[in-house]
Amino acid sequence: MTISSQNRQAGPYLGNDVATAFTFAFKVFSASDLQVVRTDAAGVESTLALTTDYTVALNSNQDSNPGGTVTLVAGALVSGTKLTITSSIIPLQATDLTNQGGFYPKVITNALDKLTILIQQLLNGLGRSIKLPISDSAMNVTLPAASVRASKALGFDANGQPIAVPAGSAVTDSGAVTFTTSGSYSAGTVGKWLKDLASSIGSSLIGFIQSGIGAVARTVQDELRQTVSVKQFGAVGDGVTDDTAAIRAAIASLATSGGIVLIPRGTYLVSSAIQTYSNITIKGEGDSSQILVATDIEVFYSDRTTISTSIFRAEFRDFYIKKTFTGATTKYDIHLQNPNVCKFSNVRIQSGHIDSAYSATNVGGIFLDKPAGSTASAFMNRIDDCWIQNNSIYLLNITDSSIKGGYVWGHVRQFAIRLGGASAGNIDIIGVNGIITSQYNGGIWLDGSGINQVRIIGNEWDGNPLLTLGTGIYSPQSTFQVAVSGNTFWGCGKHGIDTTDPVGWSITGNNFWKGNAQDNSYDDIRITGVTFQPNGNTVTGNSHTIDVSRTNKGYAIREVNGGFNPFGNTYSSNSVLGGTGYQNPAILVLQSADQVGNVGMGTNNSLRLMQDQIRLDYEATLVKTARTQVAASGGTLDLTITTESGNGAPAAQGSYVGTLYVSVSRPDYTPQSRRTVWAAIGYGTTLSTTSLAQQDGTGGGPTYTITAPSNGVIRFTNTFASAVTVDMMFVGTKGFAGA
Incomplete structure (x- = not known):
């Protein structure tokens, strides 16, 4: 029979702790013609012994159905090992054809088959051997003698001829150079470079350049050490x-160069304060x-060697400080002295104190600090989208900085947000989604006489009814140019807002809901004069x-004399709803204030005129007229405007403002007449008039005077030598004189 397959190998079979029998499909003459090799998990091969390690069952007809089955004596092939089956027929010629002897076809076929099998075995081995390309010219590839190549490695010279070289070496045109990490090599050699490349300084030997115009060459080490x-x-x-x-060492490694310190996912126990540095x-x-x-x-702090020591461009991003300590706390979690251009973003700082652990002395959270006497700058800092949980933010003498977004829950602290120091100013507090106030010093505490240019815009005060809360914005000292706009004060x-001695505040477009939650006569907006x-x-x-x-009702808006009257303030277009929640009237201001367009709960509307001497109820518009003939030379006609008084004004001090129309003519000589339009402002017996327009008849105009002989009365006195007919009309607004 012919041998129709070139394959002389079965497997490798992978062990699975189950299979014990493995088939092969190539022709052999006996079981001893097989070679069975086992490879362990480390890649080490061992040839198994027939009968001792395995048995063979050959198929009955090796011509029509070549092959058989190998069965392991010790049992299943274990996982991680492999089994390979091939043939290892001894290359001997045992067929002897004699003269006139039997010339049997089967004998001839088996002899030819054996020759073919031997060739296949050789090809199988050659297929896994090192070969020279067929295009190479003839060369001597004989290895050096054993004595030469002992403890050496195979190498090739410049012509490609095999030579023996020291173990771990490479050969170039200039000779052998080593690259083994245990060797000692001269500077400038490839071996030295390869050895250094594999060492801890290897990244400093590899170049890097970023794409783009102007990029400069750096090393991989420089790039990697930025983080x-x-x-x-x-x-x-x-x-x-x-x-x-470990965290301290990581941060200190960048103390000079700056860079990024990564805190991967995990929970990192910290037991003492860690210093951070500029540009980290x-x-x-x-x-x-x-x-x-x-x-x-203090979890993180900056250098405080002197009161003017500063930190620049420090940044904290995307991590969570969880403090489980529940005793008295005197340390802030992050404390930076004289910070400049520092930023906090998406940082959560949680206190160990529970919601009911109220304290007027415990501190925690973020403290940006410019100490008294410092000559350093402390500006352009940002706190964005941070969750300050049962903690607070304190900015002392900081300028040109902002707190935006996030949450500040300060109910268990002395305050939620505190701006301190007389030099603090130009601060934005914008879009904080939840401010929970402290019952002691409120949600935003402006703690410093002279604080100025603060913008508090679009924040929400979270009035959790389960907590004991305080004032929304608390300003116990004089502050200047504070804008409070578009905020929601819920359940303070x-x-x-409780502000003392404010100057130039703008409180506009805010929503106050469910205020005075402690039901103790608290107001939505209170302005008090104490020192001026x-x-x-x-x-x-x-x-x-x-x-x-x-x-115990409070007011929607209230001015308070704490030693001085608030003066020259304007209250307009405010609306009040809450029949059983507020005092009536809900807006209580002292005399020297404008009130315009306020609605609800007994609100009063008034304007100040003539250096605050007149307050007018602009809604009380009136028209008054008088007409009669007035005697010559001293005759009079009185037009009564108002005799009302009240709202804190002295008795009998009616006031008014409007337009006075006076028409005078001689009944016996009609061409002699005078028509005059006056602007008139009066209070009590004081009257100010300004002629707006006048027209005399063809015969000239009679003369007269306009005075205020008594409260709320305008008097016409004829100074002309003839009797005259007089028409008077006043159109305007009445009010009360201020004191």
Whole structure:
């Protein structure tokens, strides 16, 4: 029979701890013609022994059905090992054809088959051997003698001839150079370079350049060292191992160069304060990067060697400080002295104190601090989208900075947000989604005489009814140019806004809802004069609603004399709703204020004229007329405007403003007449008139005077030598004289 397959190998079969029998499909003459090789998990091969390690069952007809089955004696082939079956027929010629002997076809066929099998075995081995390309010219590839190649490696010279070289070497035209890491090599050789490349300085030998015009060449080491991970310095992040030293070392490694310190996902136990430096960003992966603190410590702080020592461009991003300590706390979690252009973004800082653990002394959260006497700058800092949970933010003498977005829950602290120091100013507090006020010093505490240019815009005060809360904005000292706009004050326990001696405040477009939650006569907006007269403040377009009953009612807007009257403030277009929630009237201001367009709950509307000597109820518009013939030379006609008084004004001090029309003519000589339009402002017996227009008849005009002989009365006195007919009409607004 012919041999129709060139394959002389079965497998490799992979062990599975089950199979014991393995088939092969090539012709052999006996079981001993097989070679069975087992390869262990390490790649080491061993040839198995017939009968001892395996048995063979050959198919009965090796011509028509070549092959058979190998069965392992020790049982199943284990996982991780392999089994390969091939033939290993001894290359001997055992067929002897004699003269006149039997010339049997089967004998001839078997002999030819054996020759073919031997050739296949050779080809099988050659297929896994090193060969020269057929295009190479003839060369001597004989290996060096054993004595020459002992403990050497195979190499090739410049002509491609095999030579023996030291182990771990490479050959170039200039000779052998080593690259083994255990060798010692001269500077400038390839071996030295390869050895250094595999060492800790290897990344400094590899170049890098960013794409784009103007990019400069750097090393891979320079690029990689811009960012370090705390785990590269030994941090574990299992919440049990103290990772303080590792985090400190990671940050310190960038103290000079600056860069990014990564805090990967994990829980990192920190037991003592860690210093950070200028130009370093500490970055995590959100709440998954948790710094766990069980003691009263500053977690991160900046150098405070002197009161003027500063930090620049420090950044904190995307991590979570969880403090479990529940005792008295005197340390802020992050404390930076004289910070400049520092930024906090998406940082969560949680106190260990529960919601009911109110304290007027415990501190925590973020403290940006310019100490008294510091000559350094401290400006252009940002706190964006941070969750300050049962903690607070304190900016002391900081300028040109902002707090935007996020949440500040300060109910268990002395305050939620505090701006302190007389030099603080130009601060934005914008879009904070939830401010929970402290019952002690409120939600935003402006704590410094002279604080100025503060913009409090679009924030929400979260009046959780389960908590004991305080004032929304608390300003106990004189502050200047504060804009409070578009905020929602929901459920403030005390006042919504309580400001003392403010100058130039603008309180516009805010929504006050369910104020005076402690039901103790607190107001939505209170302006108090203590050391001087608060003035130049505008309260406009605010909405005030208490839709539940209050026993101890407060005011929607109230001016208070704490030693001085507020003066020269304007209250306009405010609306009040809450029949059982507010005092009536709900807007209570002292005499020297404008009220225009306010509605609801007994609100009064008034304007100030003539250097605040007249307050007018502009809604009380009136028309008064008088007509009679007046005797010559001293005859009079009185037009009574108003005799009302009240609202704190002295008795009998009616006031008015409007237009006075006076028409005078001689009944005996009609061409002699005079028509005059006057602007008239009066209070009590004082009258100011200004001629707006006058027209005399063809015969000239009679003469007269206009005076105010008594409260609310305009008198016409004829100074002409003839009797005259007089028509008087006043169109205007009445009010009350101010004092």
